[in-house]
Amino acid sequence: MLKDITLGQYFPGNTPAHRLDPRTKLLLVVLYIVGVFSAKFVISYGVMILTLIVCARISKVGARAMLRGLKPVLIIIIFTGLLNMFFTPGDPLLSFWIFHISRQGLRLAVFMVLRIMLLITGTFLLTYTTSPIRLTDGLEQLLNWMKRIHVPVHELAMMMSIALRFIPTLIEETDKIMSAQKARGADFESGNLFQRARAMLPILVPLFISAFRRADELAVAMECRCYHGGEGRTKLSPLRYAGRDYFALAAGVCLTAGVMVLGYFGF
Amino acid sequence: MSTMLQTEKLEYSYPALEEGEEQTRALRGVDLTIEKGSFVVVLGHNGSGKSTLAKHFNAILLPMGGKVWVEGMDTVDETRLLDIRRRVGMVFQNPDNQIVSNVVEEDVAFAPENLGVPTEEIRRRVDDALGAVGMSEFARHAPHLLSGGQKQRIAIAGVIAMEPACIVLDEATAMLDPVGRQEVLTTARRLNREKRITIVLITHHMNEAEDADRVIVMDNGKIAMDGTPQEVFARVEEIEAIGLTVPDTVQLLYDLRRNGVDVPLSALTVDECADAVAAALK
Incomplete structure (x- = not known):
């Protein structure tokens, strides 16, 4: 869905x-x-x-x-x-x-x-x-x-592209968590708006925890591949x-x- | 042969999570020398310290006691950090969490981009690396649509693009299905044979150690066993005593021997094992 x-x-x-x-x-x-x-x-x-x-x-x-x-x-x-x-x-x-x-x-x-x-x-x-x-x-x-006035342009762009990269991964994960909760009797479809919003909470908590863990692992993986900020970076397709x-x-x-x-x- | 990685009395402890708790001593004095061009498998169950050891090989973790050298460079030396990481590449367990870009070739280009390699050279390295892992036709694909094994091969390509002398696969096969695992192992073996890249494969699947040059078994933060696969797996009782199981082939031969059939314990692969059993039955 x-x-x-x-x-x-x-x-x-x-x-x-x-x-x-x-x-x-x-x-x-x-x-x-x-x-x-x-x-x-x-x-x-x-x-x-x-x-x-x-x-x-x-x-x-x-x-x-x-x-x-x-x-x-x-x-x-x-x-x-x-x-x-x-x-x-x-x-x-x-x-x-x-x-x-x-x-x-x-x-x-x-x-x-x-x-x-x-x-x-x-x-x-x-x-x-x-x-x-x-x-x-x-x-x-x-x-x-804007880098000259200390705006972290490279970092912001990197964050944006990583966010875009992880959208499908996190959507897949949300699907999985929802299925797991449904299998244990969670109900996301009935009730009024308020009840449904509250039913989403058990999805958000594990999703956030896993997102943090992913962020941590990704940061280590990026460091392993010699990422050290925007300084001196070149491009595959400039x-x-x-x-x-x-x-x-x-x-x-x-x-x-x-x-x-x-x-x-x-x- | 020259030395790729060397540790001396390496110790590491993870800080206590809560006050009053003891800190976890993950490594308790590891002395290890890994030769260039070798294929080394590090075995051990969860918490044996094998992943902690791996993280010392490219200065993600720094030793709390003892020393680690990468091609003679001390990992504590911050000025050599990029050189160390360029020489020793790491591939981790979860393929999703190490892919940076949403186009395969852009992801493979990530490391050379960081190193400031000129554009034409990056192009050459990316094409070479994708060729080396057999993923050239997926260069323009989105990684999230690939299988686990394919994603992990992309991650390996991303490391090869740095042109490292050594690749450490830290439980890189743990989350994969049998087909994906085979893909990754075949790729690692080919890189070892064809490009003479040193491979350190960290795993808890015994079968993956079959045709390694050397097997190291870790237990409780120390090296418990070290030798060729034949030497290590012949010590069936010791392996079982530290909570690991030997490969199925060795288990079969071991049981046969205990029941009086004269077979050698050194036949590790399925074919060798079958030959050994057939010979004994004649």
């Missing part, structure tokens, strides 16, 4: 979007977010939507997969839309009882909903096309300058910018600048 959970939604592939350097993609996402926030009117939003569609086409991610990413935040989207629609003062369009919909409100609601959807689907495109390992590698490289990365970055910068200019002039 737990095996169905997929974390770090990554669709392996070999599209130009997959081949881009993770650092490039991270920077592009930042540019994209800036773009989404500076889009103010119909034309600039149109440009951003078009950008997203083109990027999705390049990375061969289907519309259904893109929209699936929106599911967990659906309530927030609806809520934001409704709030903006009903509580923005302006020229009345429709009103019944205590509800008033204004022209400005309707416009704001549509734009806000679009903005959230664009933000989420856009960032999802990054995780869809980049493996978690490459993503952590990219983050480590991009944030390398990140290298290629021509396509410069091209993608240039395109990203132009687009964002364009959208900012459009927004400034009121389109």
